[in-house]
Structures are given as C-alpha cells and as structure tokens.
Amino acid sequence: MKTRDRILHVSLLLFNEEGESHQTAVDISNALDISPGNLYYHFKGKDAIIRTLFDRHDAEMKIILNGARGRLAQIEDSWIYLYILLEEIYDFRFFYRDLGLLLDRYPDLAVRFRGITGQMRHALVDMFDELTAGSVLRLDPRLRDVLTDQVMTTLTFWLAEDRLNTDRHDGPSLIHKTVLQVMCLLPPYMGEEGVDALAGLFEHYDRVTA
Amino acid sequence: MKTRDRILHVSLLLFNEEGESHQTAVDISNALDISPGNLYYHFKGKDAIIRTLFDRHDAEMKIILNGARGRLAQIEDSWIYLYILLEEIYDFRFFYRDLGLLLDRYPDLAVRFRGITGQMRHALVDMFDELTAGSVLRLDPRLRDVLTDQVMTTLTFWLAEDRLNTDRHDGPSLIHKTVLQVMCLLPPYMGEEGVDALAGLFEHYDRVTA
DNA sequence: GTCTATAAATGGATAGAC
DNA sequence: GTCTATCCATTTATAGAC
Numbered sequence: 001m002k003t004r005d006r007i008l009h010v011s012l013l014l015f016n017e018e019g020e021s022h023q024t025a026v027d028i029s030n031a032l033d034i035s036p037g038n039l040y041y042h043f044k045g046k047d048a049i050i051r052t053l054f055d056r057h058d059a060e061m062k063i064i065l066n067g068a069r070g071r072l073a074q075i076e077d078s079w080i081y082l083y084i085l086l087e088e089i090y091d092f093r094f095f096y097r098d099l100g101l102l103l104d105r106y107p108d109l110a111v112r113f114r115g116i117t118g119q120m121r122h123a124l125v126d127m128f129d130e131l132t133a134g135s136v137l138r139l140d141p142r143l144r145d146v147l148t149d150q151v152m153t154t155l156t157f158w159l160a161e162d163r164l165n166t167d168r169h170d171g172p173s174l175i176h177k178t179v180l181q182v183m184c185l186l187p188p189y190m191g192e193e194g195v196d197a198l199a200g201l202f203e204h205y206d207r208v209t210a
Numbered sequence: 211m212k213t214r215d216r217i218l219h220v221s222l223l224l225f226n227e228e229g230e231s232h233q234t235a236v237d238i239s240n241a242l243d244i245s246p247g248n249l250y251y252h253f254k255g256k257d258a259i260i261r262t263l264f265d266r267h268d269a270e271m272k273i274i275l276n277g278a279r280g281r282l283a284q285i286e287d288s289w290i291y292l293y294i295l296l297e298e299i300y301d302f303r304f305f306y307r308d309l310g311l312l313l314d315r316y317p318d319l320a321v322r323f324r325g326i327t328g329q330m331r332h333a334l335v336d337m338f339d340e341l342t343a344g345s346v347l348r349l350d351p352r353l354r355d356v357l358t359d360q361v362m363t364t365l366t367f368w369l370a371e372d373r374l375n376t377d378r379h380d381g382p383s384l385i386h387k388t389v390l391q392v393m394c395l396l397p398p399y400m401g402e403e404g405v406d407a408l409a410g411l412f413e414h415y416d417r418v419t420a
Numbered sequence: 421g422t423c424t425a426t427a428a429a430t431g432g433a434t435a436g437a438c
Numbered sequence: 439g440t441c442t443a444t445c446c447a448t449t450t451a452t453a454g455a456c
Contacts, residue, residue: 213439215439244439244440245440245441245442246439246441247440247441247442247443248439248440248441250441251439252439
C-alpha cells in the first residue's frame, strides 16, 4: 500500500474514532510511523486530506443517490435503500459529527455538501412520489415537503445526535434505530395497511436488536 | 452596566452572530474596548464566559421545562409551548450550532446538557401523554417514544441545520418553520379532526410568513 | 520518498505598573 | 479595575540533509 493511501486510510480511521478536531498533522504521522515532513510531502496538510476524503464520499453518494431513480416503488425498497444510504454516511461519520465546524472552515466543501443534501432531498421526494403514484402512500405535495424536511433533519444529524447520548449505540444498532425512526413516519399515510406496517416495523426492529 | 455584565452581553452577541469558534479572547476584548488583561481579570478565559452563559440558559430552560407540567391539555397549548421553547433556544443559538464541538471541549457542560435534553424529552412525553389522556391524540406508548425521538432530533438540530442551507431564514421565520415541522407530526394521530388541524397548520404558517 | 530540525502563526494566559 | 507587555503552548508548515 502506497504511503499516500495509507495516510488517507489511517486519517479516516482516526477522524472517525477520535474526532477530526482532535487529530493534528503530527498525530496522523505518528499513527503511521512516518515523519510530519513526509506527511506534508504527500498532502499540503490536514485540509488536503479532508478534501480528498470528501471527494470519495461525494462520489459514492452521487452513485447511491442517482441509483435510486424509479426503483423505489415498494415500501421494502425504501427500507433497503435507507440502509445503504446510512451505511455510506456512517463510513464518513467524522464529517457528519462536526458538520457546522467543517463547513465553515472549508467553504468550498460547504458548497459541495449542499449539492449532496440537495440530491438527497430530491431522491426522497422522488421516493415519496413513486410510493404515492403506486398508491402505497397517500400524501399531498405540501405534506410531502414537510415530511421530506423531517427526514432530511434525521438523515443529516443522526450521528451528531448519538454523540450527545450517554449510552452510545454501536454502528449497526444506531443505523437500525435511525431507519426505524424514519420509517415510522410513513404508516399514518399508508391507509388500512399502515397499522400492520407499523407492527411489522417494531417487530423487525426488536428482532434485529435482540 | 458593570464590565462583567458587558462582557457576558457582548460575548453572547458575538458568539451568536459570528460563531463561538471564531471569537478569541482578544476579539471579545476588542469589541468591548477593553484590554485582554482586563477581560482575564473578570473571567478566567473564554471557557468561563461560556460556562456562565450556559448557566443562564440552563436555569431558564429548567423554568420553562418544569412550567409545562399538566398544562398542555390542548393542541393549542403545545403550539404556544413550542414557541416559548424555541425562542429560548434561539437566544443561545451559538451553543446549538456547534453542539458537538462544545460538548467535547467542556465535558462538564456535556453532562449538564444531557440533563436539559433529558428534561426536554420528559416534557415531550408528558405532553403526548396528556394529549392522549384527553383523547386529543391516539398514541400507543411505543409510537409515542419514536415520535419523541423524532421531535427531539428536530428541537436539538434545527439551528445547526439552518446553517447548512444557502438561503438562511431569519430568526422568527426559522422558528415558525420549525414549529410547523414538529406540529405536522401530530395530525395523523388526531383521528377525524386531524385533517382540519393540518389545514389549519398550513394556513397559519402561510399567514405568519407572508 | 523520507527524515530531522526549526521556523512561523495563533490564541490562551499571567505579571506587574498605574 | 484596568492597562501594557510578555510569555507559553499548540499546531501548522518549510528547509535542507540523506
């Protein structure tokens, strides 16, 4: 593995585990057993590392968010889709745990991040529209937008929120919990089947976390 | 106005407007036209200022959160209550915009903040239970908890989220939008009246933001 | 590519005069 | 209570040898 890649790999690890703001350029080079000078040879600094990591996340998110188009006709599809999305976000969790800080330190990333949330929002609206078109949901446009806002808040801040709790979840169970939280918003708009759907959600959740 | 109070006043202003992390002890003393040394005479540093500001917020939140007990029997009461809560949070918005950062810089505040969210959560559960007891809502305990989680996420991160948008709201309209977002979660559980309630919510929102 | 050594920049903090 | 001057710590960043 080339040094450049090792730097990226270990940085992501450290950022995710210890928090980006706690890791200095020297910490990263220590963890890699290389000198700070060497690190600076490969990257202009922590900034450049973060930007490169963001590039990856951005590219992966684009693929995920575009890949959904017209394929979320069933409730089960949305369910699985959410897992995929949350897992991708989880892989770059350091970013979502300090969004505010990072985005005003790197205004260029802020612009691109807004691009991601824009696409994410779009994907959600498409999903709701498809489900509505297929009579799975009954949702007027106005309500759909409020619901989208609600889901966007959750998808953006679930990781930041977990950090505030005393008893933190591990990755998988946090993802489960968050998917449940989002899916629980839908049954009220599913008509008759909503009641069963809700029971199914809780059952699945209990089974998975048991 | 005593220097000590001026420091607190101006610090809150600066933190809210420019962001806490951008303001150094020297910036604050400059804004006040006093020397850094003088500032350090009154407070051990930025830490001590932040702690004192947090004390205020904490005390005010305690009053608000305890004051609700048994007084939220009607939907309209919850509505007003939310406004009061959001306005208090807005007054100390610098805190909520960088929660993660602040809480791991000051672990003692993290503990106290968890106290606040715990009380907030409790107040919400009480509110839902009262509304359910009064047959305003139909909500089983399990669903109530998920709904509480959902509302907590919104109440904790509405300010952080606004920061991510290109077109930022001003204070009042952001508060309106957030109250709407929360209240829109309830109509599905209001039975027949839910439909009217929802229409009422949208109408009110449009009227206020027009 | 990688090292060591060191400079430069920032922000937090204190000593001592007035 | 308030000021000036100064120090200290941390972290980023570079120069030059190997």
